[in-house]
Amino acid sequence: MERTFAHYEILGAIGAGGMGEVWKARDSRLGRLVALKLLPEDACDEDGTLERFRREAQSASRLNHPNICTIYDFLEDDGRFAIVMELLEGENLQDRLARGPLAVDDMLRIAVPVADAIAFAHSQGVLHRDIKPGNIFLSQSGIAKILDFGLAKLTEPNANTLSSIDATVVSPGPDASLTQMGGTVGTVSYMSPEQALGRDLDARSDVFSFGATLYEMATGQRAFDGPTMAAVTDALLHRDPVRASELRSEIPAGLENVIVKSMQKDREDRFEDMHALARALKEADWSEAPKKGAKTEKTSIAVLPFRHMSADADDEYFADGMAEEIINSLAKIGPLRVVSRTSSFAFKGRDEDIREIGSALDVNVVLEGSVRKSGNRVRITSQLINVEDGYHLWSERFDRTMDDIFAVQDEIAESIAKALEIVLTNEEREAIREIPTDSAEAYEYYLRGRFYLWKLNPESFLMADSMFRAALKEDPEFLLALASRVELYSWFYLWLPVEDKRSLQSKAEELARQSQEIAPDRAETRFAFALTHWMKQEHAKALQLFQEAAEIDPGYWEAHFYGARVAMEGGRLDVAAMMFEQAYRIRPDEYQAMCLRSTCLRGEPEEAKVVAEAKKILERHIRLHPDDNRALGFLVTCYAFEGDEEETRALGEELQRRSDVDAGFLYNVACAYIHLGWKEEAFEILFKIVKDGWGNPEWLDSDPDMDPLRDDPRFGGLIDEIKKNRERTG
Structure with missing residues (x-):
């Protein structure tokens, strides 16, 4: 590099911008230090490159704002062109985010003035079109500045729309921008959907890009990412990112609302302009963010x-x-x-x-x-x-x-x-x-079926099945009714002493196949097939399908909960503990997930904490449902873990006296007795409930609560008795 350019003395390299090399230089006339951005010599003859370079200077020079990098001059020397701009000391936001997300206070300090600056640019008829962390500079003095107007479009101030220039994105990376003809402009991970599709743009395109930048500031992760440009573009057009608060609990609700509204796929649903976005940032209740280490309550x-x-x-x-x-x-x-x-x-x-x-x-x-x-x-x-x-x-x-x-x-x-x-x-x-069915009659039958299903007894199950059948007669492609029938048959198969279990299994498989034909990629379909594999004791395949259902629909409680049960039966206690925790997060008042998670954590450091939380949930539930024998059975195990022999004995004997207690609930009483060393009484309960038709050898094999009994010959006899019962019922 020559040591001078026009009347500027070159002092050293700084880096590379969107369309050129950036050098530190001294103005020999005024004596001030500047940044000199030079267009590469071999690029000056390329079609459109010089024009874009000139437009960067023209765009930014119109903008006199404390949070926009100042442009001093645009000049030529011996066939090369350069932009002379304000010299900034510090780092860009992209480099800062490589070290992790920003503190909420730091986000506020940066986001508000940058939003104001973009709004000012729009008011002057300049649309940036490449808002991203790499184009926001954080000076050593603490001031944020917008850089690189190389993709900006000049319009009349307050013009509604403008057309994109003909260029195409070539890389999904942090500096992906336009170099080829015939496509769209911008950086793909931060583009608005309309920008990615090459459509006319207005200020709401920068709103989207700024929202994606806010998301990364809040989470340290890109809103839209992937291994290829096609994957990133697909996410940009068709998927929502995980909510920022799910990745980082201290994000205030007000900030999250701004981020979500900014990144709506349909620009009609976004903020109408950057002024509105900036106003929302200023008016949001940032104080909702708790101190570090505190928990944010939804x-x-x-x-x-x-x-x-x-x-x-x-x-x-x-x-x-x-x-x-x-x-x-x-x-x-x-x-x-x-x-x-x-x-x-x-x-x-x-x-x-x-x-x-x-x-x-x-x-x-x-x-x-x-x-x-x-x-x-x-x-x-x-x-x-x-x-x-x-x-x-x-x-x-x-x-x-x-x-x-x-x-x-x-x-x-x-x-x-x-x-x-x-x-x-x-x-x-x-x-x-989403509309589950076009048939009002089918929907009415479906609601009747759910009504009977929740009565949770064999007679009501039969009524529920007849209602679901009627719903499917009205609409054979009613996916929720199909899934409900599979769920119902799995309850019969897994929890009730049914004689012809093979018939139930065949019916469930046929219903799952029907779901596959209607909606192969729906969570309900994966869930239905998972249940059929569970019926056949194919734990690995069932777990895989439950996990796929949960991935498709993260809020699908049943997929997480039953997946955890299958993982536990298969001896995957680490996976089970994780899935039980996810189920608990979806329904924090549902006690079973937390209780069973505590079983998976036997002997682990966090076991006591989880048992205490489970007991708290149980006691609240039992105040509402004092006759819930299942909950009382779990409460017995909590008493036993705490070493409370008196409460364990009293509640355990009460449950054994009740005539309406399901055999499976008494299993929990046996677990509590084992924990306190009462092995004889535990075996007595276990053999009684097996005789009454209960039995799940896979669960017994994997349940840590059974460990103290495994060396006793009677435990093997218990397993053999259960297997004989299973052979008799198919």
Whole structure:
């Protein structure tokens, strides 16, 4: 490199920008230090390159803003061209993020002035089109500056749209930009969808790119990434990134809402411009971020059973079904913790104060409502109530036909999100709006089936099956009804002493194949096949399919929970503990996942902590459901772990006296007795429940609670007896 360029003395190399080398130089006339960006000599004749270089100078020179790198001059010397700009000392944001995400306070300090600067550029008719961490510089004085307007487009100030120039992205990496003709401009990981598709752009394209940059500042990870440009582009166009708060719990809800709204696929759903985004950043409640190490609590909601107001008592199923479907819809919203049906339905028919309900269920807000059905007409009223003060956050009445029932459910779920100031991602909105069937009659039968299924007894299971059959007669491709039948048959097969188990297995496999033909890539289909493999004791394949279902739908509680049970039966206690934890995160009030996780952690350092948490959940649940024998069986094991012999003995004997206690629940009593060294009594219980038809040799083989019995010859006899029972029933 020559030591001078025009009247600038070259002092040393700094690096490379979007379209040239950058050198540190001294202005011999004014004596100031500058950055000199030179277009490579061999690039000056390439079609369009010089014009883009000139446009960078022209674009940035129009912008006099403290958070935009200042352009001093554009000049030529001996056939080479250069931009003279402000010399900055520090590092760019990309290099800073390589060391990890930013503290929330640092994000605020950087994001707000940069957003203001982009908004200012837009007001001057300049669209950047390449907002990314590599183009935001952090000076040593603490000021953030926007760099590299090489892809900027000049328009009239406040112009609505502009056309992209003809160039194409060649790499998905951090500096991927345009060098070839005939495509789009920008850096693919930060492009807006419309930019990636080569469509006309407006200010909302920079809004999207800035949102992707905010996401990376918050999480330390790119919102859209992959091994190839095609993979990144596919993610950009079709997938939402994991919510920032899922990767980093201290992210404030206000900041997350700004990020989510900025990165909506449809630009009509984003902030209307950068001014609106900057305003949202300034108005967001950043104080919600807890101190380091503290836990962020999600907004929590309980959906109470809707009151049944119809003249026909048989329509009770519809009121219950509406509440259950709204629970399922709300569970698809990441920032919302939704109390399970089991807990919220404990208040069915009970007239209690909202504050007491909120305290019992440990929630911030409660949704209550009523349903009046007459023929094909339905009236639904619903109110969202703040537990702390009883204030109605939202209420609405819907008078519709049954054909509109899904639209009502969608509107209720989206209205709740809006009232709680939660911005939905594209995937969350699509999941809520999904219509499971076009047949109102099929849906009614399906709701009746779920109503009977939840009664949890053999007689109601038969009624549930007949309802699901009727639903499928109306709509043979009703996936939820198919999956419910498979789930029902698996319950018969795994938990009840059924004579012809081979027939159940065959029916379940046929239903799973039907699901495969209808929707091979749906989580429900993988779940159905997983259940059939579990029936055949093919644990590895069942676990794989449960994991695939959970990956497709991370909020699918059943996939995590049953996958964990299969992993536990297969001796994969580490995998089981992880999947039980995921199930617990989805339904924190559902006690089984945490209780079984504690079993997987026997002897581990965190066992005591998990047992204490399980006991806390159990005691809250039992206050609502004092006759839940399964929960009482788990509570016995907690007492035993704590060494409380008196409580263990009292509750264990009480459960053995009850005539309505399922044999499987008494298994937990045996586990508690083993923990306290009461082996004789434990064997007595185990042989009794095996005689009554209970038996799962795979579970016994892998359950750590059974370890103290394994060297006793009676344990082998117990396994043999279970296997004989299995052979008799097929």
